[in-house]
Each structure stands twice: as C-alpha cells, then as structure tokens.
Amino acid sequence: MIRLLSYAVVVLGLALGFSWLADRPGQMTILWQSQRIEMSLMVAAALVVALVGLLLFVWWLVRLVWTSPKAASRYFRARKRDRGYQALSTGLIAAGAGNAPLALKMAERTRSLISADQEPLIHLLEAQASLIKGDHDGARQKFEAMTEDPETRELGLRGLFMEAKRAGADEAAEHYATQAVERAPYLPWASQAVLEYRTRAGDYDRALDILAKQRASNSTGGRDTSREKAVLLTARAGARLDSDPKAAREDALQALKLSPALVPAAVIAAKAWFREDNLRRGSAVLEQVWKLEPHPEIAEIYVRARSGDSALDRLKRAERLESLKPDNPVGLAAVARAALDARLFEKAREKAEAALTRDPREGILLLLADIEEAETGDQARVRHYLSAALRAPRDPAWIVDGLVSERWQPLSPVSGELGAFVWKAPYTQGDATVAHLLEDLPPPPPPVQSQSHVEDMLELDAPPPMTATTSPQPGSGLTETAERPERDATVVPFFGHPPDDPGVRDSSKAAEPEKKRKPLF
Structure with a gap:
C-alpha cells in the first residue's frame, strides 16, 4: 500500500x-564540442x-x-521449507490420530527437509511418533532434548512429567513439575501437580504459597480457590492440633470464614477451644456449623465436650443441640444415644423411632437394637432390628471418587483433587421407608413383662389384663394374635428363641382365639 x-x-x-x-515556455542552448544544440x-x-x-x-x-x-x-x-512444513503438519495430524506409520514417515521427511534447529516442533513430532510406536525411552530422549531449548523447555518438562506419571515414578514427576513451576509459575498443570504433591506430603505452607501464586497469576482454571484454601487451612490445623492448639484454632477459624459449612474445620476449632477449657466458645463454633450442616461428628464432640459430665449432663447437651435444628434425624439420633447412656430407655426409643421415621438408615436400626438389648434383652427383637438394618440404606460417610473413608482428608487419593471428600451415603436404595425396611420380616414378639411389673400394675389399680381377641384393623394386613396375661397368671420370663421357631403352643389354649399383634411402627 x-x-x-x-x-x-x-x-x-x-x-x-x-x-x-x-x-x-523557453529555449535551451547547449555548446559542447563546438556543437550548438x-x-x-x-x-x-x-x-x-x-x-x-x-x-x-x-x-x-x-x-x-x-x-x-x-x-x-x-x-x-x-520451496523445500514449504514442503517440510507441509510434512510436519501432516505428521502432527497423523500423530494426533494415532497413525504411527504415517507419523514416523512424516517425521523422517520433515527432518530431511527442515533442520531441527530452525523448527523445534520436529522434536515434538518425533516424540509423539515414538510414543505411538511404544518407544518410551526414545520419547524421553526427545523430551530431554527439548528441555535444552528455551523455546521448548516447558513442553519438554511436561512430556517428561507425563512419562513419569505413566511409569508411576512420583518422585521424578514431582521433580519435573517443580522445575516447570520455578521457570514458569503460570503453568496450570505444573502448579496444580506441585500443589497436589506438597499437600500429599503434608507441606501445607508450600501448598498455600503455590495456591496464592495461582490466584495471583489467574491460572486457577475457574476452580473454587476459596474452598481449596479452606481445605488446606483445615489440613494444616489438624496437623498442628497436638503440638500448637492455638495456631490450629486460628487456621480452623480462618477456614470457616472461607467455607462456613466445613465440618472438619469446626471440629478442630472446637477441640482446640476445649483443650483450653473454653467450653462456651467451642460450643458456639459447633452450634454455628450445626445449623448449616448437622453432622454426627459435631454431635459427638458437642455432647462429650467435658470429660467429667454425667450421662444426664450429656443428655441435656444433646437436647440443646437437637433444639437448634428440630426434627433433624442426626439430632434425634444423638439424643437417643445420650438417653441410652443415661438408661432412659423410653426416651431413647421415642427419639430413635422418630429419627427412623424421618430418615431410615442402618445406624438408627442398630441403635434400636442396642436399646432393645439394654432394656429387655429380648434377642428376638434384637435380631428383628438387625435383620432390618441389613436391608436399610447405609449411613452417610466421607465419599471420594467411589471410595468410602472413615475420616475426612484434604486430598483425594485417586484423582488428587483438593476438597473432593463429600458427606453422603455410599449408595442409595431409592426412597426407603420404615414399612419397606420391615416388610417380609416377621413382626417382633411383644415385650416380656416381668412379675414385678405385674405387681406394680396391681398396686396402681391398673385395669386387669383380660384374655381377649382383637380383630385386625382394616388395611393393616396383619392376622396374627397375641394373648394378654390374666391377673392371677404367673409370668414366665422369656429368654428368647430362634426367630423361625414359634415355640411349643400350650394345648390347653390351642382353641382360644388369638389377638392381633400390633405393628411396631
């Protein structure tokens, strides 16, 4: 232009x-060599x-x-260079498509037409061709040659990192990723790999520093860095809890500011407060997170905050926690366990059955079995609850990448993702109900009344039990009957029998009608 x-x-x-x-206009006259022009x-x-x-x-x-x-x-x-670039382009496309013979052919043609010093991508084509062919040693040599060139150093380090990961050499992979971070902190793959390795090694200070550099260079890739920072702070707090409770508490409280519903951070902060005999502040932290995320571990720490409390004191604390989140199955189960420890079986059973109605789970049915074992010792009823527990949905646990863990961890052992653990049931069985859990199971026998219990009823002028036949309620689907002991009858203790053995029926009462057994729920 x-x-x-x-x-x-x-x-x-x-x-x-x-x-x-x-x-x-004008005239021009030139005299040259006696000539006039x-x-x-x-x-x-x-x-x-x-x-x-x-x-x-x-x-x-x-x-x-x-x-x-x-x-x-x-x-x-x-013209030769153009042909070389054409061969290079064809070879890279063939390598991406997995066409090893064509990629190798184009690599040889490219090297004959273009010098590798002029075009570093030739090393990449040769390395990719070697990988497709299965020559990993040759590929590593090409990647190492690429690290010597400033233009391809980052590409070579990434290739060596991927080869080390493939071979399972974590130390070598960490070495290459660290070199890449030192030369180019803005590389997402390198910083994320070093972050994973430092977290796995427990070097949370270095991990937090790398995360801060990622946020400064805007190379986080859209990840929730606030959540990741909270996870790292919680992990560091857990590591410091025994040696420096004050520093652990500060880290946990800072993590709660970034992620208010992070249960492990609340537990660590509360433990740190309790070790300083500050029950009020520790309980306040647990109550704050409980309102957002009711969790069994929070209930356990909250109820047993003071080691010298009696069973009744622990029951009061459990009721206080349950009142903050009414009708929550986790809170109801916590009250039921505390009541069981206090030997208040009626209250324990009431709360456990309420929790089972709201969220039928394996743990609540096992709790009912413990209550039955402690109160009556009726093995038939205990086995009844245990059988229902086998068919109930499992209790929530810490889940990550299909694995179930007993405790929370900051890093996924499978994918290496930060904050990947979630609290949920390992698997679901649909919308389970109490009726579904107890269907096809024989109803439990009625609780056995002892002789002292009958005498107490007589002293209280209770109406005498009579032998009667109760017709089944419409739609109940139950046809079994039960006999009530008469006033003057001697009650024989029941020591249990196999659930499929109804025992020997008294021939004198064989003709008497039987009363329908009431359903458990």
Missing part, C-alpha cells in the same frame, strides 16, 4: 512539473526524465544478473 502511494506521488509530481514547464525547455526536461529512467533500468538489470544465483537458491530453499 505504501509503495503504491509512493508511485502515485511520483507520477503526480512529474505531471505537475511538466504542466508548470508547459505554462512557462538548441531545444525547448519541455524537451530538455523530457530527455532528463528519460535518461534517469534508463539509468534505473540498467541498474535493475545489472543487479538482477548479479543476485540471480542467490535468488535461485532462496527460491529452492523456500
């Missing part, structure tokens, strides 16, 4: 010049312009002849 404008300006200048001379000024100007043009043409012709060998060499070299 600039050259075209230059030509236009020159032509316009010549036209203006000749126009100016045409308006001012006369011409008009316009002709003289035209001759001068023609002479200059002739000189320029001659100069161009001489220059063309002089530089023709170099121009011819440049032409053939450019």
